[in-house]
Amino acid sequence: MSVSFPELAAIRLGYGLSPLMAPPQSAAEVLGSVALSLTTDDAVTLQQVRESAEKLAGLTKARAEGGAAATERHRAYTTELSFLPMVDLRRRMARALDAPAGFGERLVQFWADHFTVRADGSGAQMMAMAFVDEAIRPHLNGRFEDMLIAANTHPMMLRxxxxxxxxxxxxxxxxxxxxxxxxxxxxxxxxxxxxxxxxxxxxxxxxxxxxxxxxxxxxxxxxxxxxxxxxxxxxxxxxxxxxxxxxxxxxxxxxxxxxxxxxxxxYPATARHLSFKLAQHFLADQPRKAVIDDLTAVWRETRGDLPSVYAALIGHQELAATFRQKVRQPFDYLVAAMRALGVTGQQILAIEPKRIRNDMHRAMARMGQPWNRPTGPDGWPEPASDWITPQGLAARIEWALKMPARLADPLPDPRGFLAVALGDTAGEALTWAVPKAESVLEGVAIVLASNEFNRR
Amino acid sequence: MMLSRRLFLKSTALIGCSAAAHPLLNTISFASAPGENRLVVIILRGAMDGLDVLQPYGDRDLAALRPTLSVGPDHGALDLDGFFALHPALAPLFPLWQAGQLGFVPAVSTPYRDKRSHFDGQDLLEAGTGNDLPIRLQQGGWLNRLLQDMPGVTSQTAYSVGAEEMLILTGKAPARSWAPDAQLRLSAQAQLLLDHVYHDDAMFREAAAEATEIATEAMGDRSAADAAGLARFAASRLNADTRIASFSIAGWDSHANQPLIIGKALDRLAQAILTLREGLGPNWAKTTVLAMTEFGRTARQNGSGGTDHGTGGAMLMAGGAIRGGRIIGDWPGLGEGDLYAGRDLMPTRDVRAYAAWAMRGMFGTGRDSLETTIFPGLDMGDDPGMLA
Structure with a gap:
């Protein structure tokens, strides 16, 4: 299949196609999008983390001294903190939905996963948010060494x-x-x-x-x-x-x-290790040696200048050659589905954290990717087979059946939706099947449940 | 296993909810799993207060530590042996105690000490390792390492049940996971269409076929997410080719108003165990259930009518395969000098030793594997004689 650059870029390097914005037309547009992800208006700072920790310590001390009111104040604050993962997931989804090319937000995910931390307990939630805002985002377009220093001396990583x-x-x-x-x-x-x-x-x-x-x-x-x-x-x-x-x-x-x-x-070994990881995440579970060599060469020539390495990745022939060899991870899957449905960041930000928990957070856990809780410091697995398990696929199908009707009113005509979601890349079987669905709801679900939509 | 997936998908899709009666289902056979014995591990998330579940009312120091909690048979707990009494919320399990199918170890723990974080404590409990390994080497779970040591294991042999991730079963050996409240409410037509769409993509085709197979048998419904629902599904798998199942019950973190919190959690635990017994029928006789938690709670009750994170705690065991109706293991006492760090019940044995002896008895696992691979660095000690 020959796929145009704009569709390749949107599907492989971003969060898929959207009825609201055109896919990036050039490599420069994809690269340029990274600058949009360096900062965020709602950035969490270490100062806020310190204040929150101080407040929690005070409330815990008061609770230990006894009294129903102190217990209640402690409970209320830990409950508030316990919703932070939903608030965090919501803001990250909103950013990804609105990003024109999406590559910058995909890189936020990639690097936050390379430097995996895990937010355990209510006290750590805010710190995990600060980690991404302070140690990852500002360095997306810089040198790897600066991100390494920022990440591995950040309190979240230290903890x-x-x-x-x-x-x-x-x-x-x-x-x-x-x-x-x-x-x-x-x-x-x-x-x-x-x-x-x-x-x-x-x-x-x-x-x-x-x-x-x-x-x-x-x-x-x-x-x-x-x-x-x-x-x-x-x-x-x-x-x-x-x-x-x-x-x-x-x-x-x-x-x-x-x-x-x-x-x-x-070190040269670092250049090769990171080049492999980028290729494995964006191109194929088992990337070819040639592309790893090419990225490694750029990395070494530029001393880990990340935009130069990204440019080599975006311009590489393997971007087209390995189309659909990757499976979207659950976060990408949900964002891509909502993006195709025309859901905006503003719409997501208006949803109550409780509903985010039911509709997104729990869904992601069932798909095998509990938000901010990977099992180990090596982060989420890359192989497609780790995601497309009976349980993981069932959770995707379930979401595709249930959620679109809650997010898009009215639901789009499935035939038009197929064209929006997959552009010119929809295969024969899917194009044959979608119009034969018994209902609009199931037609939309079949598009979102399809292997073609789940792959990138 | 030679049955065509495509044919199978079509058949189940057309038959819909009556697929359980479908003749083709019975023709699917998997390599026979190792032996007939069954092991269920229930992880109690949130730190169960063992001193309240199994109340040592015969210990003269208890009343001073706990004026209103764990107050023994005079307040409704069921006397077990003149020293320990069972929390009233576990009364539905008392007949099992009488039948020798319920037992307790009063004071155990993992090697986890002093930090008292739920997450780290649960990770260590499920990893089954000591504190000395880097986190990454603690990643896999001990039930998965047990599978790696068993002959004839298939992907059916072990199931992690529920939406909650079970670290205990993650690792190199194949293991299934399923949340029994999953609802694949596809119409027959949509199912056929998806079958067509997935047809040339083996990974999707096979995952969907397996999902459909399990979902039709599990008859997903919302109530299946509760503990009894998890137990019901686990029993259905254990009656087929599954021999190891694990799920978790949360809700034990009783910092305040403990009677209400632990009462609800114990209800769920009792329901889960009774549902397993009912669902397993004759297979209950070959089943061992272990219920374990990340750590115990403080010996003293706190100012909010609750208890805080501690160290030693109780393990519960049930099943027709155990020698129950008794308390196994040493009691450390609750005197000032007996407590761990002056505040927690002192563990008298590593909880992993009991799990190891259970696996040795149920599956014939070698002591060497248990002490070096499954629980690296564990000294199993003497056989506590927990199995019938």
Whole structure:
């Protein structure tokens, strides 16, 4: 099948076709869209996170002291916080629905998944929102090393991968509190090497992990302190990671950690690992070696200049050659379905969080992608077979039957909807089947449930 | 398995809801699963207060710690052995106790200590590992590693039931998952049309065929989302080729107004177990049910008529395959020096040891696999003799 660039770009690099806006006409238009995703009007800041943590701590303390009113105040605030995932999902869907090309918002998802964090408990919800707004979005169009530093020194990451409880055995805090048996936690150091930069098959050993873990001590989050570094927790002396020495002269400094992260970002193994991941996410579950080579070459020439790598991806012949080899993940699927139905961001933002929970949040969980709760730091799986399971597909069909009528009134004519949703890419079987549906509702559902719509 | 999916889809679609009686359904056969024994693991999410479920009213320190909670047989709890009493909301399970099909371990925990986060605690419970591994290596669940150790496993052998993700069954071995309230309300015509659309796309065609097959048998309805509904579906699978099923019951986090909260949660647990027994019929005799939670709750009640996150807690076991009607394992006591960190019930044994002995007894799993692969680093200790 020969598919035009605008349709390829909308379906593969964005959130699909829309009756409300034209697909991007050129690679420049796709690339240009990324700038729109660097900021967001409703950005959550670390300052808000600190204030919220302070408030919650106060209410928890009051509850422990007893009294029905204090219990109720605590309950009311944790309930409010417990709806934040719905508020977050809603704002992310709204952004994706309104994005003209969508590539920028797809990249937000990609990078937030590369630097997976998991928001557990009501206290962490706001921090997870701040993570995306402060560590991911601003760096989408910059150098990879800057995003790596921002992400892996962000309080959400420090908490998720236990860096906040990692203490240098020779640090002042450990020496002054021998009874607390404080020590190193290697989690973030290990994942920085294995998942975020070099990749698990690269040439490093346990000593490098251990040394990086020692170097990274001091990174922590304290709600009453500015910054994310506490020198009293840092292991004194120099550390050697992959043959290079960091720190050692004078007191521990966060700049030494930044230097090590920058070096890790610049290794050839990192270029290859990240090129593979981009190709695997946007092109094919098993991308061809040629495209990985091409992206790696650009990455290395430009020292991880992300727009240059994106440009190589967008312009690559594999974009057309691997059409529909990927399956839309549940978030993409819901956004693409709503986008095809002509739902706007404004419309989504007007929906109560409770309804977002029932109609979107639970639906995504049933499709296998509970919002902000991936099982491990390696993020969501890429292979199509992980998503198109009996349970996962049933949940998509169920959503396609139930939700469009609640979101679009009146429902579109299924034949016209097919043309809107899939453009010129609809296959013969689907084109044959849709007009034969017994009802408008089922006709629309068949389009959205089709393998063609679920693939990209 | 040679039956054409396309033919099958068409047949079920045309027959619709009466597909359960469809003759073709019986011709679908899967490789026989390992043995006849069945294991059900229920994860109790939110930290069940073991001291309230199994009330140690014979312990002289209980009353001072809990003036209004866990107040024993004088307030409606059912005496079990002169020392422990059963929470009144579990009264429907008392006949099982009398029949030797219900038992408890009073003071167990995972290796999780001191942080008391629900999510981390549940992750560790389901991963079945210790604290010493990187999170990523804790990803798979111990029931999945059990499957990897079993001969003759098919994708039918294990089921995770319900919309809630069950980490306990994730991993390399194939396992099914299904939320029994899923409703595939497609008309026969829409079903045929989708069949046509999916026909040349094997991944979609096969997933849809399996979904249709399960959905028609499960007869999805809204009530199927509650604990009894999960149990009903689990029983239907266990009566066929499934031997391991897991689901979760949430709602145990009783920081305030505990009697109301734990009462509702225990209702659901009792309903789930009774529904399993009823649904399993004769297979109940070959079934072990383990209900475990991420950690216990504080020994002292708090100022809001509830309890906070603790450490040691109770595990419940049920089924015709167990040697119940008794309390298994040591009781640590509730005196000041007996408590963990001066506040929580002290665990006297790793909860994984009981799960390990159950798997050893039910499936003949080797001790070496149990201690190195399924529960890495566990010392199973002596056989607690929990199975009949």
């Amino acid at each position: 998720y991968l236990n860096q906040d409880t990692s203490v240098g055995p020779g640090s002042r805090v450990a020496r002054n509190n021998p009874q607390r048996q404080l020590g190193l936690n290697e989690n973030l150091a290990r994942e920085t090497i294995e998942l975020h930069t070099l990749g698990v098959n690269a040439d490093y050993d346990q000593t490098d992990v251990r040394q990086l873990a020692e170097l990274m001590t001091g990174l922590t989050f304290r709600r009453r302190h500015e910054g994310v570094f506490n020198g009293n927790q840092a292991e004194p002396g120099a550390e050697v990671v992959l043959g290079r020495s960091y720190g050692g002269d004078g007191p521990a400094r966060i700049e030494d950690i930044h230097a090590a992260l920058t070096d890790l970002a610049r």
